[in-house]
Amino acid sequence: MTGINMLSAYDIIGDNTFRERIGLDFEDFAPGQRFRHRPGVTLSQQDNADEALETLNAAMLHYDAHYAAATTWRRPLMVSTLVLQRIVGMTAKTYGNRTSILGFPEIALTAPVFGGDTLYAESEVLDCGTSSGTGTVTARLCALKSDGAEIGRITARFAIRNRTDTRRANELRFAAYRADAEGTLIEQTGLFFEDLQQGDHFLHTPRRGFPPAAVFAHATRALELSPHHHADDRLTVPETFVIAQATAATTRSFGRVVANLGWHDIELPRPVFAGDTIEVDSHIQETRLSRSRPTEGIVSITTEARNQHGDTVLRYRRNLLVYRGGGATHYARAGY
DSSP, rough: OTTTTOOOEEEETTTTEEOOOSSSGHHHHHHOEEEEEEEEOOOOHHHHHHHHHHHHOOOGGGGGGHHTTTTTSSSOOOOOHHHHHHHHHHHHHHHHHHEEEEEEEEEEEEESSOOOOEEEEEEEEEEEOOSSSSSEEEEEEEEEEETTEEEEEEEEEEEEEOOOOEEOOGGGGSSSSEEEEOOEEOOOOOGGGGGTTTEEEEEEEEEOOHHHHHHHHHHHHOOOOOOOOOOOSSSSHHHHHHHHHHHHHHGSSSSSEEEEEEEEEOOOOSSSSSOOEEEEEEEEEEEEEEESSSSSEEEEEEEEEEETTTTTTEEEEEEEEEGGGOTTHHHHHHHH
């Protein structure tokens, strides 16, 4: 997967400046392609209860353990629509460059899911067709548990955007997938230590928004009592939540991290308010091999976040311990 047709995770937007891509263009798809989507997600009974109660689901099988113990399942059964959301969401790194989902010809959940189960998604492209301004990709999504047992199949029709004139970063280090022995494309998240080069500049996508409900919820869960996070006409986003969102935005490029060694020189020049949106970018300042960990290296990064007006709201420097490519054998062991 080298050269002009490589399925890249980045576009080039300037000298040593790369923007993360979300999903493939319509022209990248072809019937018969198989994808293994990563990462997976482990579901909990708390996830189950939250989904059922927030949607006013009256089926007590999902959140009343005493009742569930008297049923065939013996314990609360995972809400089927929660499973649907997670499986479709897990495919977004491949099918995320879409305007909409046009329909689901079939949603078949064939085995139970319980709290503690880890789910993965795989897919196969069945058909590709053109339409006005977009292409239509029909894919069969397969939902699996960590032991490989299939728990469902979903057929979806995606309206995928056509290719634009952006330039792809076609270096092998930026490949969005690696192929297994059978040709299945396995999604990759993040760059290995060797792939992070001094002077590289990454623009992280998507942007992050702060709706009022999220501001209130995060302040409450953090025991943040300052009134301007709760009761002002214009809620202020807790500074720690801004840092959390900005840091999380970097993980599509820096997802092969072993550990975050700490933040330094953190500046918050202006507040972020409910309703604001931030865009985050990072510069690689320095890289060096770890003296004590031969399979890892240390990367020094500066990150900056700006609001929708282009004003800087956060900047910091961070040191990351990152896996080297040759030593990170746990990825293959975990099916990544």
